[in-house]
Amino acid sequence: MSVAEHQPASGPKPTEPAAPAPFADLVPELRARAPGLRGRLEANVPLADFTWFRVGGPAQVLFLPADADDLARLLAALPAQVPVTVIGLGSNLIVRDGGVPGVVVRLARGFTEIVVEGCRITAGAGAPDVKVARAAAEAGLDGFSFLRGIPGAIGGALRMNAGAYGGEVKDVLVSAQAVTRAGAVVTLAAAEMGFTYRHCHAPDDLIFTRAVFEGRPGDRAEIAAQMAKITDSREATQPIKSRTGGSTFTNPPGASAWKLVDGAGLRGFTLGRAQVSELHTNFLVNLGGATAAEIEALGEEVRRRVLATSGVALEWEIKRIGIAAPAP
Missing domain, CATH: 3.90.78.10 (UDP-N-acetylenolpyruvoylglucosamine reductase, C-terminal domain)
Incomplete structure (x- = not known):
């Protein structure tokens, strides 16, 4: 029997949406309010290419800050009525076809550094989870293999207490640094994150910029085997x-x-x-x-x-x- 013969009948097709009209260009005003910004700041940037689904309309303003200070500078100057939305690698995201009003912040270059010191790993919020898992494996640190099974970045992992294959972010997090909507830099200990299943109760307006994790010494060969097993499982079942x-x-x-x-x-x-x-x-x-x-x-x-x-x-x-x- 073919797939077409045994799969359920398709549902109704939604009406094709009209192409979204461009948003008002806020960039000149934002540059005037926050002179000296070093990151990319552009109006009406299509977001489809930033998501794994490859769908969605534009960001009214897309901001790729150069670093945490650059992000804080813009947020401190941003009018309160302008909404802010944060995206990462776009792996767990649907951007609706009409686009996203306000400022969309994407943490990319400047937020991807990974540093291993002893049993601790400091990672930028834009660092892919899989790269943190690999850095831990290379350093012989156990407790991070689960990140190999999460197709996102550290910022999103913090926000949703990401987990897979028996591990969660809450199991290894020491602290997280973030920027508030007002542009202040704050640090939260793991206990202050309020982690529950696939969620954290930290204030919604915090934008995480980096995190400190702690693992335990492990056998490199065993960690490599765990990573390979997770890779094989994902490829076979997802x-x-x-x-x-x-x-x-x-x-x-x-x-x-x-x-x-x-x-x-x-x-x-x-x-x-x-x-x-x-x-x-x-x-x-x-x-x-x-x-x-x-x-x-x-x-x-x-x-x-x-x-x-x-x-x-x-x-x-x-x-x-x-x-x-x-x-x-």
Whole structure:
């Protein structure tokens, strides 16, 4: 029997959104308010290329600060009514088709340094989780292998207490540095982060810029074997070579999201050009040319059907930002 013969019937296709109109250009005003900015500051920058789904509209302003001081300078000068949104590697993110009003901050160059000193690792918020895992492995530090299974950056890992393969950020974090909405630099100890499952209770307006972690001495060969096992598992069970956004829903208490989605008969289910992965049902996939509206609508349809079949209300793990595009 072919895949087409046994997969569920596709759902309705959402209306194609109209192309978003450009936002008002705030860049001249921001440069006047914060002279001496060293990072990239541009208006109406398409964000699709910054996300793994490859969908979404523009940022009204995109700011790639040169370092934490540069970020603090802009935030201190930014009018209170201008919203600020932070993105990382875009691996667990849907940017809606209408784009994101206000300033979108992306921590890239200047926030990717990784330093190992003894059993501690200091990593910038823009450093990919996998690179931190590799740095720990090379230094013979145990406790970081789980980061190999998380396709994001350290900033996002802090914000959501990222975890996989038996480990979580809370297990290794010592402290995190952040910049407040007012431009002040603060440091939070691990105990002040308020970690729970896939969440931290630190103030929402904090932008994490770096973190200090602590592991324990381990055997390099054993750590390398753990890393290889995680790599093999991801390649065998997750659609990592597709345009996807990682785990879509958090696991409900005592249950697995993928099992609930599979139990609702949704493996391979498509809506427009978005699909529930046939390989792992807690992943959504852009089959090519999907809109953010299609991907989000697919996720909501999955939630509706899982609730109907199991009584469980799945919660989004993927972050969704921005506004919908106007109807054509």
